[in-house]
Each structure stands twice: as C-alpha cells, then as structure tokens.
Amino acid sequence: MSRAPAPHGRTGRPPLTSRAQILVAARRLIDQDGWEKLTIRRLAAEIGIGTTTLYHHIRNKDDLLLLLLNHHIEQIERPQLPGDPRERIVTAATAMHDALTAWPWAAEVLSADGFVGLLDESAMWMVEAIVAGAGDHGCTHEQSVDVFRNIWYYTVGEVLVRAHSARRRDEGRPFAYRDDLDPSHVPHLAAIGVRWAALAARDIYPEGLRTFVDGLLAQADGGERTEVGCG
Amino acid sequence: MSRAPAPHGRTGRPPLTSRAQILVAARRLIDQDGWEKLTIRRLAAEIGIGTTTLYHHIRNKDDLLLLLLNHHIEQIERPQLPGDPRERIVTAATAMHDALTAWPWAAEVLSADGFVGLLDESAMWMVEAIVAGAGDHGCTHEQSVDVFRNIWYYTVGEVLVRAHSARRRDEGRPFAYRDDLDPSHVPHLAAIGVRWAALAARDIYPEGLRTFVDGLLAQADGGERTEVGCG
DNA sequence: TTGACTTTTCGAACACGTTCCGAAAGTAGC
DNA sequence: GCTACTTTCGGAACGTGTTCGAAAAGTCAA
Known part of the structure; x- marks a missing residue:
C-alpha cells in the first residue's frame, strides 16, 4: 500500500496500517451493519489485514470503542x-x-x-x-x-x-x-x-x-x- | 449417581444431573475462586459432566447467574x-x-x-x-x-x-x-x-x-x- | 556488505459461550 | 421381545476477544 520510502529517521518495518484507517473502517462497518456486528475479525477482513495486526494499533476492543466514542462526541454540536x-x-x-x-x-x-x-x-x-x-x-x-x-x-x-x-x-x-x-x-x-x-x-x-x-x-x-x- | 429406578411415569433417559446440583457447584466455585473464574466449562468439569450437558438444565450463563442471584437475595435478612x-x-x-x-x-x-x-x-x-x-x-x-x-x-x-x-x-x-x-x-x-x-x-x-x-x-x-x- | 536492532505483520493457538446433532438410556404400547 | 417415543448426555464445531512467537522489512553502525 503506502510505499513511502523513508519517513525520516524512522526505524523498523514501515507500517502498512494506520490507526486512522482502522477507525474509518470501523465507522463504515458500524454504519452498514450496526455496532453489534463489529468484531475484530470482521474489521481486519474489511481492511484486508491479519486479525492480530490490529492489536499493534489498538490496545483492545474496548479501546477501539473508546476511540470511536471520542470521535462521536467530538462531532456533537455543543448546545447553547x-x-x-x-x-x-x-x-x-x-x-x-x-x-x-x-x-x-x-x-x-x-x-x-x-x-x-x-x-x-x-x-x-x-x-x-x-x-x-x-x-x-x-x-x-x-x-x-x-x-x-x-x-x-x-x-x-x-x-x-x-x-x-x-x-x-x-x-x-x-x-x-x-x-x-x-x-x-x-x-x-x-x-x-x-x-x-x-x-x-x-x-x-x-x-x-x-x-x-x-x-x-x-x-x-x-x-x-x-x-x-x-x- | 442417582439410581432412582423409576420416578413414576417419567419417560425418557433418567437425568444424572440436577439443577440444584449445578447451583451448589457454582456457588462452591464462586466461593473458591471468585465469580470472574466461573465459566461454563469449569463448572461442568467441577461436576464431572460434559460441557453441553449444562444447557439442558439452564438456559444460558445469564440464566445461571440469575438463579444464583435469586438464591443470594433470598438469604438476605430483611431489615426492619x-x-x-x-x-x-x-x-x-x-x-x-x-x-x-x-x-x-x-x-x-x-x-x-x-x-x-x-x-x-x-x-x-x-x-x-x-x-x-x-x-x-x-x-x-x-x-x-x-x-x-x-x-x-x-x-x-x-x-x-x-x-x-x-x-x-x-x-x-x-x-x-x-x-x-x-x-x-x-x-x-x-x-x-x-x-x-x-x-x-x-x-x-x-x-x-x-x-x-x-x-x-x-x-x-x-x-x-x-x-x-x-x- | 554485513550484522544488530526495531517495528510491523500475521498464523497458530487458547479459553470463552453457545449450537448442532447423534448416541445413550429409559418408558409405553403392542 | 420389539418398536416407537422421549429425554438426557456430550463430542465436534463455530465465532468471539486475545496472546505468543516467529517471520518480514525496514534503518543504522561498522
């Protein structure tokens, strides 16, 4: 996917997956099928990566839900x-x-x-x-x-x-x-x-x-x- | 276990397991290791029966917990x-x-x-x-x-x-x-x-x-x- | 070029709750 | 005794979240 050659002093194997990408895919799945259907395996399959790869970008499922919730709350219009x-x-x-x-x-x-x-x-x-x-x-x-x-x-x-x-x-x-x-x-x-x-x-x-x-x-x-x- | 020969007009294979027996074992496990350690598989192993046999006596784990809770509440002394x-x-x-x-x-x-x-x-x-x-x-x-x-x-x-x-x-x-x-x-x-x-x-x-x-x-x-x- | 180090990727596996389905073991009618 | 029927039992399997460990793919120093 992203073939950025050398992100400046960054050591280790270059990541193919980003946390933002995961969150976007998770929101897409939730919008499609509801949050009950959001599983780690389905999410990984949707992105096209191995299941366990997700765990290098999120701590666990609760953490993922928390990130989604934060984003959701951010988009709430603050009432007067x-x-x-x-x-x-x-x-x-x-x-x-x-x-x-x-x-x-x-x-x-x-x-x-x-x-x-x-x-x-x-x-x-x-x-x-x-x-x-x-x-x-x-x-x-x-x-x-x-x-x-x-x-x-x-x-x-x-x-x-x-x-x-x-x-x-x-x-x-x-x-x-x-x-x-x-x-x-x-x-x-x-x-x-x-x-x-x-x-x-x-x-x-x-x-x-x-x-x-x-x-x-x-x-x-x-x-x-x-x-x-x-x- | 219980070798009651003919419980009076009762058809079908005679049960070896009773719901009361399950509840007693569950309470024992909870008292020993805490309720976080209570799993269906451990409970079945404790009794000495197959895991899926439990599901002929309780609907699911929530149902089991509900039965335990009812028993627990029954034993609360009613305050004046x-x-x-x-x-x-x-x-x-x-x-x-x-x-x-x-x-x-x-x-x-x-x-x-x-x-x-x-x-x-x-x-x-x-x-x-x-x-x-x-x-x-x-x-x-x-x-x-x-x-x-x-x-x-x-x-x-x-x-x-x-x-x-x-x-x-x-x-x-x-x-x-x-x-x-x-x-x-x-x-x-x-x-x-x-x-x-x-x-x-x-x-x-x-x-x-x-x-x-x-x-x-x-x-x-x-x-x-x-x-x-x-x- | 080579080797050390670091980070990412992911297949294999574990324990969990639960469902499916076939086998076992009894009674009832003939 | 034999055939239904009914109920209990439990192994196999599914999908779940999560962990382990090894392989892959890059940078950096020599």
Missing part, C-alpha cells in the same frame, strides 16, 4: 449553555445522556469516573458545564464533584437499563409481566399488576434529572449546614 | 422497615444497593425493569417497600412506579460504575489523573485537578440517595401540580 447554573447543569447532563443513548454500547465501556478518566478533552465540556454550574450556584469543589458523580450515576444507569431492556425485547419476550404476584405479600405491586409494563415504558429521564438536580442544589435555598447539598 | 414512608424507601433502596454491591456482576445481568421482570418474589419486597412508601406518602400508582424506577436507575448506575472502576484498578492503572487539562477550556476542572481522584473515591451513595428520595417526594410539602413529584 444557558446562563442559569441549574439550567446549564440540566442541559449538559441531557447532552451527555443523548450522546450515550445514541451509542448504547458506550455506556458499557465508560466506567466510573470513566467519563473524566477515559474520554479526552473534547468531551470534557459536559463535565465542566456541570461542575461549573454547581460552582456558580455556590457549591464547593467537593460538592461540585458530588453533583457531577450523582448525575453521572443516574444517567449511566438509565442508559444501561434502557439499552438492556431494548435488547431483550429484540431477542424475544417483550416483558415479564408478573401477573402472578401474591397480593398478600406485595399488595401495592399486585394492585399495579400488568400496568407496570406500560408505566415502565415511559421516558422519565428528563423529569427525573430535573428533580435530582433540584434536590442536589436545593439546600441552597434553605439550610446551609447539610452535607450533600450545597449553596 | 421503618414506619415513615421516606425512611422505608431509603432502607429498601439501601438493601437493594447492598445486595448488588456484594455481587457486582448481578447488576450487569439485571436490566431495566429487570428487577421486577427477572427476579422472583423473594426479592420483590424491596420493590414493594419502595412503591408502598411512595404510595403511603400520597403518590399515585404512576408516580410510585416513577419513584422506583428513578431510584433503580441511580442505584444500578452507582453499582456498575463502582464495579468497573474497581476492576480497572485491579488490572493496573489506578486512575487517569488528567493533569493535562487546559485551564482556558475547562477552568473548574483544572482548578480541581488531581484532587478529583480523591474526591471521586468517596462513597456518596447514601447521601445521594437521600437527596434523590427527598426530591422525588419533595413536592408533597409544596406544589401539588408538578409532574414528576408526588404528595
């Missing part, structure tokens, strides 16, 4: 961030949520403080917006980190739960209806009964997020001495 | 549930959280409304306690389900994030410290700097849970017309 700290937090968290929802596998790769630890700076504006919003509201650094982490837990949980239930729905049984609940043991659940499925299908992330953010910032309007809140 | 609805919710959610934290893989198996859909009745008291607490506080059925789901999202997110970061810590690099943040782009994050790691290591679930529950039930003390709250 409102001036009000609370609204800024909600806007940034929603952007984070949307980015993960579009690429559901992303949430499985990103761990913990993975958002801060694994993604590169092009994704940090979301974290910054949340931490800055908390700070502008009067939170200490410690409290601001807590605000972000709580929002992150809630967000990643919602995305994963939603992705898993969608996958299970695609694979067959749509839901376990639990119409066998014993009213004497779980009266409230039995009273809800099969309506649970319909109720649980509703999207409650936006409202839940607002409620959580309000709660996290709530003590600002009242007691200054609480532990988790700030303000 | 407080009379106050809010405290009842916190107590039940904490029990849910502790059960998942002890068996981190559980959260990866349980999806969505999987707690309600996949576990059997012995685990439903936690859901019931939360839904009942919301109901006693004045929530409608719809609102009560929302309360549970929001708590579930937050809880499963926290458990997964914590489990993943713990695994990554065990595998080598403890954390990506991000001391390379550009203060002009992300001033608040840069100001926190490497202190992020220490701040993010703190356990904030109890406080976050209380804050969230308070928020979800907050509107009880105020406006009756909001959408997400109840009371």
Whole structure:
C-alpha cells in the first residue's frame, strides 16, 4: 500500500496500517451493519489485514470503542449553555445522556469516573458545564464533584437499563409481566399488576434529572449546614 | 449417581444431573475462586459432566447467574422497615444497593425493569417497600412506579460504575489523573485537578440517595401540580 | 556488505459461550 | 421381545476477544 520510502529517521518495518484507517473502517462497518456486528475479525477482513495486526494499533476492543466514542462526541454540536447554573447543569447532563443513548454500547465501556478518566478533552465540556454550574450556584469543589458523580450515576444507569431492556425485547419476550404476584405479600405491586409494563415504558429521564438536580442544589435555598447539598 | 429406578411415569433417559446440583457447584466455585473464574466449562468439569450437558438444565450463563442471584437475595435478612414512608424507601433502596454491591456482576445481568421482570418474589419486597412508601406518602400508582424506577436507575448506575472502576484498578492503572487539562477550556476542572481522584473515591451513595428520595417526594410539602413529584 | 536492532505483520493457538446433532438410556404400547 | 417415543448426555464445531512467537522489512553502525 503506502510505499513511502523513508519517513525520516524512522526505524523498523514501515507500517502498512494506520490507526486512522482502522477507525474509518470501523465507522463504515458500524454504519452498514450496526455496532453489534463489529468484531475484530470482521474489521481486519474489511481492511484486508491479519486479525492480530490490529492489536499493534489498538490496545483492545474496548479501546477501539473508546476511540470511536471520542470521535462521536467530538462531532456533537455543543448546545447553547444557558446562563442559569441549574439550567446549564440540566442541559449538559441531557447532552451527555443523548450522546450515550445514541451509542448504547458506550455506556458499557465508560466506567466510573470513566467519563473524566477515559474520554479526552473534547468531551470534557459536559463535565465542566456541570461542575461549573454547581460552582456558580455556590457549591464547593467537593460538592461540585458530588453533583457531577450523582448525575453521572443516574444517567449511566438509565442508559444501561434502557439499552438492556431494548435488547431483550429484540431477542424475544417483550416483558415479564408478573401477573402472578401474591397480593398478600406485595399488595401495592399486585394492585399495579400488568400496568407496570406500560408505566415502565415511559421516558422519565428528563423529569427525573430535573428533580435530582433540584434536590442536589436545593439546600441552597434553605439550610446551609447539610452535607450533600450545597449553596 | 442417582439410581432412582423409576420416578413414576417419567419417560425418557433418567437425568444424572440436577439443577440444584449445578447451583451448589457454582456457588462452591464462586466461593473458591471468585465469580470472574466461573465459566461454563469449569463448572461442568467441577461436576464431572460434559460441557453441553449444562444447557439442558439452564438456559444460558445469564440464566445461571440469575438463579444464583435469586438464591443470594433470598438469604438476605430483611431489615426492619421503618414506619415513615421516606425512611422505608431509603432502607429498601439501601438493601437493594447492598445486595448488588456484594455481587457486582448481578447488576450487569439485571436490566431495566429487570428487577421486577427477572427476579422472583423473594426479592420483590424491596420493590414493594419502595412503591408502598411512595404510595403511603400520597403518590399515585404512576408516580410510585416513577419513584422506583428513578431510584433503580441511580442505584444500578452507582453499582456498575463502582464495579468497573474497581476492576480497572485491579488490572493496573489506578486512575487517569488528567493533569493535562487546559485551564482556558475547562477552568473548574483544572482548578480541581488531581484532587478529583480523591474526591471521586468517596462513597456518596447514601447521601445521594437521600437527596434523590427527598426530591422525588419533595413536592408533597409544596406544589401539588408538578409532574414528576408526588404528595 | 554485513550484522544488530526495531517495528510491523500475521498464523497458530487458547479459553470463552453457545449450537448442532447423534448416541445413550429409559418408558409405553403392542 | 420389539418398536416407537422421549429425554438426557456430550463430542465436534463455530465465532468471539486475545496472546505468543516467529517471520518480514525496514534503518543504522561498522
């Protein structure tokens, strides 16, 4: 392929493959067949190289997905961030949520403080917006980190739960209806009964997020001495 | 092994393996080497049967883990549930959280409304306690389900994030410290700097849970017309 | 030109979860 | 006793992510 004779002082066998080439091919495969069909072997075959050659350009599959996710997030248009700290937090968290929802596998790769630890700076504006919003509201650094982490837990949980239930729905049984609940043991659940499925299908992330953010910032309007809140 | 001659009208080849036997062996393996080492092949070898024989007694590995989790939850002592609805919710959610934290893989198996859909009745008291607490506080059925789901999202997110970061810590690099943040782009994050790691290591679930529950039930003390709250 | 060194490439192999299909071992009806 | 039928058992095989080790292909110093 690339027959560049001597890339200037570069020793060793000249590479035929580049990381950029791999990422382009991976995106093409994902666009064609969906990310579930993206395997290391298929990717290597698509490029026309040996399977194990890939591992000289990426650490492992998770690393590959992380690189793709970084690129995906880079291309998200940054929303206009409102001036009000609370609204800024909600806007940034929603952007984070949307980015993960579009690429559901992303949430499985990103761990913990993975958002801060694994993604590169092009994704940090979301974290910054949340931490800055908390700070502008009067939170200490410690409290601001807590605000972000709580929002992150809630967000990643919602995305994963939603992705898993969608996958299970695609694979067959749509839901376990639990119409066998014993009213004497779980009266409230039995009273809800099969309506649970319909109720649980509703999207409650936006409202839940607002409620959580309000709660996290709530003590600002009242007691200054609480532990988790700030303000 | 079991040479019961004729189990009464039972046709077909008599089974040498029982599901109970499989579960006992699986628990033994997990206790010995940890759940990461539990593989289908090792489990079959431990019992002394062919690998594929297992699939006549369990649907797949996820199903096996689900059976183990059900048994694990059954053996949890049910805490004394407080009379106050809010405290009842916190107590039940904490029990849910502790059960998942002890068996981190559980959260990866349980999806969505999987707690309600996949576990059997012995685990439903936690859901019931939360839904009942919301109901006693004045929530409608719809609102009560929302309360549970929001708590579930937050809880499963926290458990997964914590489990993943713990695994990554065990595998080598403890954390990506991000001391390379550009203060002009992300001033608040840069100001926190490497202190992020220490701040993010703190356990904030109890406080976050209380804050969230308070928020979800907050509107009880105020406006009756909001959408997400109840009371 | 030759030999040392460095980097890339890739076939072979491993353990994993899972599926296919044939063999084994029992009961039921004749 | 013989033929169905039914259920359990398990070897072979597939596709997966990943590792090992050797071969290939270049640069650099002598």
